[in-house]
Amino acid sequence: MTRLKYMRFYEDRGLEISKAEGQYVWDPEGNLYLDFHTGHGVAFLGHRNPRVVEAIVSQLENVATATPSFKVKIREELLASLENIIPPHLSHVSLLNSGSEAVELALKIARKATGRRKLVGFSGSFHGRTMGALSVTGSPKYRSSFEPLVGDSIILPYNSVEALDKIDSETAGVIVEIVQGEGGVIPAERDFIKALKERVEEKEAILVVDEVQTGFGRTGMIWAFQHYNIEPDILVAGKAVGGGFPASLTALPEDLASKLEPGDHGSTYGGNPLACAAVKASVEVLLGDNVAGKAEFMGKLLHDRLVSKLRGSRLVRGVRGLGLMLGVDLRVAPGGVIKCVQSRRVLTLKAGSTVVRLLPPYLITEGDVEWGVEAIARCVHEELSLKTPT
Numbered sequence: 001m002t003r004l005k006y007m008r009f010y011e012d013r014g015l016e017i018s019k020a021e022g023q024y025v026w027d028p029e030g031n032l033y034l035d036f037h038t039g040h041g042v043a044f045l046g047h048r049n050p051r052v053v054e055a056i057v058s059q060l061e062n063v064a065t066a067t068p069s070f071k072v073k074i075r076e077e078l079l080a081s082l083e084n085i086i087p088p089h090l091s092h093v094s095l096l097n098s099g100s101e102a103v104e105l106a107l108k109i110a111r112k113a114t115g116r117r118k119l120v121g122f123s124g125s126f127h128g129r130t131m132g133a134l135s136v137t138g139s140p141k142y143r144s145s146f147e148p149l150v151g152d153s154i155i156l157p158y159n160s161v162e163a164l165d166k167i168d169s170e171t172a173g174v175i176v177e178i179v180q181g182e183g184g185v186i187p188a189e190r191d192f193i194k195a196l197k198e199r200v201e202e203k204e205a206i207l208v209v210d211e212v213q214t215g216f217g218r219t220g221m222i223w224a225f226q227h228y229n230i231e232p233d234i235l236v237a238g239k240a241v242g243g244g245f246p247a248s249l250t251a252l253p254e255d256l257a258s259k260l261e262p263g264d265h266g267s268t269y270g271g272n273p274l275a276c277a278a279v280k281a282s283v284e285v286l287l288g289d290n291v292a293g294k295a296e297f298m299g300k301l302l303h304d305r306l307v308s309k310l311r312g313s314r315l316v317r318g319v320r321g322l323g324l325m326l327g328v329d330l331r332v333a334p335g336g337v338i339k340c341v342q343s344r345r346v347l348t349l350k351a352g353s354t355v356v357r358l359l360p361p362y363l364i365t366e367g368d369v370e371w372g373v374e375a376i377a378r379c380v381h382e383e384l385s386l387k388t389p390t
């Protein structure tokens, strides 16, 4: 035992992972687990995706460290590959290390470009744990110990068209998740997103779409906003974009980029050559292997199998989500089911206060779907025999 204890901040799942490959992980005894957790959605392209590993290793043998002040070939190559997935109206991209950092940049751009202060987020949302991102995060459990947060930040009810009146000519930016992940796998309603886009445009504020969890093919489209026929003013992505390497990005249009100056933002590791190599390879996998199409297909299969297996269970409120971002909403806290499912060698995670969240890699097979669904169905059944639903 070391003297130093790791400040984990997360619940201990009682499992050591000693090997990880594709959609599977192994414990030190060699037991195989099906990974529907993927490190909060990071390993969407599969653990140790060979193209990503190869790109990082070869970059490591070349240039591993260089700040954006210096030109490196891999950064130029990355931009060329990102052009294939970043919407054409977004002309600039900044590379950072985590979702929260990319959100911070988006919020700063909204303030600086509009000269206004007010920032708007939605109830149930999650945008990260830095003070700015927390200020627009809707869940009190993450915020309450740290208030007061960044001034002039307000939270409006998610999916409420009426509440959008609070977006006014003082508003700098509004940030939204198209499918709330942490909040309980809750897709936005079509009318809400349409009205939000219109209201933000009318008030000349900035719409930031946070695709940290939904982006990079997970919902069956490269970006979840594509399901809703809108375009963000600023796009934020993270998690899957680095194929397992820590990387995030903020993409913005020319008119906003032109209002920013050197020194307005920065990050020592942002856009480092290893991250550039990882993101470039990840984009190649995303497009070359039709990741979004496969996520749509397997997501529908997983959704339909869950619905048919769980139909009639008194413990289950419903199954929802988009593509391979799914949630089984229970009438009880999900901890018991998540633990039971883990004992059946399937890793899932919690969302909201009642949801078992599934964030599998796009590589899952029909056999994996059967394994995962069977484990969940059996555990829901076991939980029902232990608890009376409310």
Ligand SMILES: Cc1ncc(COP(=O)(O)O)c(C=O)c1O
Binding pocket: 040, 097, 098, 099, 100, 101, 103, 126, 127, 128, 129, 177, 181, 182, 210, 211, 212, 213, 214, 238, 239
């Ligand atoms: C939608 C969303 N935004 C932002 C974040 C924060 O990302 P990170 O933990 O990489 O800072 C997360 C993390 O779960 C997220 O789901």
